[in-house]
Amino acid sequence: MHYEITQEIKQIACNWMVLLHTVIGASNPKYDQHPEDIQPRETEEFYYFHSKKWATRIILRFIQKHAKEKNYNKEDNKLFSDHWYTHYGGALVNALIGQFAINTTKKVRYFQLKCLQSLIN
Helix, strand or coil, X not given: CCCCCCHHHHHHHXXXXXXXXXXXXXXXXXXXXXXXXXXXXXXXXHHHHHHHHHHHHHHHHHHXXXXXXXXXXXXXXXXXXXXXXXXXXXXXXXXXXXXXXXXXXXXHHHHHHHHHHHXXX
């Protein structure tokens, strides 16, 4: 994710956005009631919070590297950034804001805040 990629690869990467958005926006009443900051490994609860953390982290890195207009001087990156924000940015902001209504672990909340900050700035 940290290397320069071509426009075609960026479009392929957008196919992942629906999956990542689904993981980030997911809720589970059983786990969201009383999240522990340290879950026992190899449990469903561990994988639930772990996948939310990593999905948010992947999108955060993608935004920072490939979808922020102000990070680029090249015109093709600006076009991609505009395309990405039009198709995915607003829905992702809504999903992240919706997550603040439910409990989560400190690590997940940290990456949610960082991702939201990156989307808004």
